[in-house]
Amino acid sequence: MNKLGVPAAAAYPQPSESAAARLLNLVHLTGSVSRAEATAQLALPRSTASEAVGELVELGLIAQGPPARQAGASRGRPSPQLYPDPAGPVVVAARLDSSEAELAVVGLGGAVGHRRRIPLTAKGKVPKRTFSALAGWMREAVAESGRPCAGAAVGLAGMVRATDGLVHSALHLDWKSVPAQEILAAELPEIPRVEVGKDALFAALAEHHRGAGRGARILLMLTCEHVGIGGAVLQQGIPFTGAGNAVEAGHIVVDPTGVPCSCGMRGCLEVSADGRALGDPAEVSDLLRRAAAGEPSAVARIGAAAANLGRALASLTNLFDPDRVVVSGLLGEYLRIAPDRIHAELTASVVARTQSPTVVAGSVASPVLIGAAERAFERLLAYPRLLAEAV
Ligand SMILES: [Zn+2]
Numbered sequence: 001m002n003k004l005g006v007p008a009a010a011a012y013p014q015p016s017e018s019a020a021a022r023l024l025n026l027v028h029l030t031g032s033v034s035r036a037e038a039t040a041q042l043a044l045p046r047s048t049a050s051e052a053v054g055e056l057v058e059l060g061l062i063a064q065g066p067p068a069r070q071a072g073a074s075r076g077r078p079s080p081q082l083y084p085d086p087a088g089p090v091v092v093a094a095r096l097d098s099s100e101a102e103l104a105v106v107g108l109g110g111a112v113g114h115r116r117r118i119p120l121t122a123k124g125k126v127p128k129r130t131f132s133a134l135a136g137w138m139r140e141a142v143a144e145s146g147r148p149c150a151g152a153a154v155g156l157a158g159m160v161r162a163t164d165g166l167v168h169s170a171l172h173l174d175w176k177s178v179p180a181q182e183i184l185a186a187e188l189p190e191i192p193r194v195e196v197g198k199d200a201l202f203a204a205l206a207e208h209h210r211g212a213g214r215g216a217r218i219l220l221m222l223t224c225e226h227v228g229i230g231g232a233v234l235q236q237g238i239p240f241t242g243a244g245n246a247v248e249a250g251h252i253v254v255d256p257t258g259v260p261c262s263c264g265m266r267g268c269l270e271v272s273a274d275g276r277a278l279g280d281p282a283e284v285s286d287l288l289r290r291a292a293a294g295e296p297s298a299v300a301r302i303g304a305a306a307a308n309l310g311r312a313l314a315s316l317t318n319l320f321d322p323d324r325v326v327v328s329g330l331l332g333e334y335l336r337i338a339p340d341r342i343h344a345e346l347t348a349s350v351v352a353r354t355q356s357p358t359v360v361a362g363s364v365a366s367p368v369l370i371g372a373a374e375r376a377f378e379r380l381l382a383y384p385r386l387l388a389e390a391v
Helices: 019-032 034-040 048-059 127-145 182-188 197-211 269-273 280-293 296-320 331-337 339-346 350-354 367-382 386-390
Strands: 064-065 082-084 089-098 101-109 110-119 151-155 169-170 173-180 195-198 219-223 230-235 325-331 356-363
Touching: 019 034, 019 048, 019 064, 019 082, 019 367, 034 048, 034 082, 034 195, 034 269, 048 064, 089 331, 089 339, 089 367, 101 127, 101 367, 110 127, 110 151, 127 151, 173 182, 182 195, 195 197, 195 367, 195 386, 197 219, 197 230, 197 325, 219 296, 219 350, 269 296, 280 296, 280 325, 280 331, 280 339, 280 350, 296 325, 296 339, 296 350, 331 339, 331 356, 339 356, 367 386
Parallel strands: 089 151, 151 195, 219 325, 325 356
Antiparallel strands: 064 082, 089 101, 101 110, 169 173, 219 230
8 A cells, every 4th residue: 555545456466565566656646747756755765766667668657758847946957757658558447327338448647538428228238238239349449549458447336246246236227146247357358357346436436546535544435326325435545345245325224214225125325315315307407406596395305315315424434434425426416405414414423423524525527437447457556567468
């Protein structure tokens, strides 16, 4: 683990702490950094830094450019700027929901390109067909980029086992027990790492690396597009996954007498605070608009859902003691419109009364896609020689 909180990927051929890996992480997260700054920030001896730069340049991962002009940087020799090699490797990331697949090719440093949205037909939602088509689109997007591919990751809403990408259930897609990662990996044998994961986990990684979760020690992420609420917890960037299915935050019970949930319980967070709790899906955006404008009946409905969110946050805070909570999608709207209702419930947590987490809205656009890309890069970042030794 380095001080930027980049997770060490387990079981890779070399530990992520190599100087080259740490430097590559820094260039990836900053997009551009001077050699002197990098050497100081990573506390590397000059000769080690120089070797690491040489290795990464030779591997085609980073490039060196002329020093950036900086006010006040007049002392000493100017230091060259390090940035991702524009011809270097990419990853391909995707997000699947009930109506479409969205995918993009992402380079080191986080530059997003070759982005597309492809509608899914009902027939196309059969898992094998979905992944076969998705693999084709992914391969095409990578070929268009003309760059080597270091990994692929696909995020979807549902209960997805972190250990092997088995989709236990995905309401949107009507899938049950689908070995999604195994299917996709078989379709993309040329890509060194292929992963299918839970959307909330990828969103958490995106916020941790590039958004509202930056610098958090324990980050709790809750996401909601319309149906279902996903959760994830990162401890210094490392996901807490239990045996694979931990942090099913959508199924925290907030009202034991509430409406039945697909999981078999009653009054789970997701049925009490996702779009279904607000009524007709077609009217949700109108309702949010009216509530933001202060119309009392709309404020009351959003407030009730926000209070349910706060109740779940109280339980989750008791369990995980996060210092930061990031809420995104519809839940971000609740925070914007009815923060008091959320905070009032949160203070019921004995842990929050000791030290309350900061609750903020997500700040990364397309967090699932961006987080999937971060995940797909993990192996290369931990082991910069990955592609060189694969050939
Ligand atoms: Zn439930």
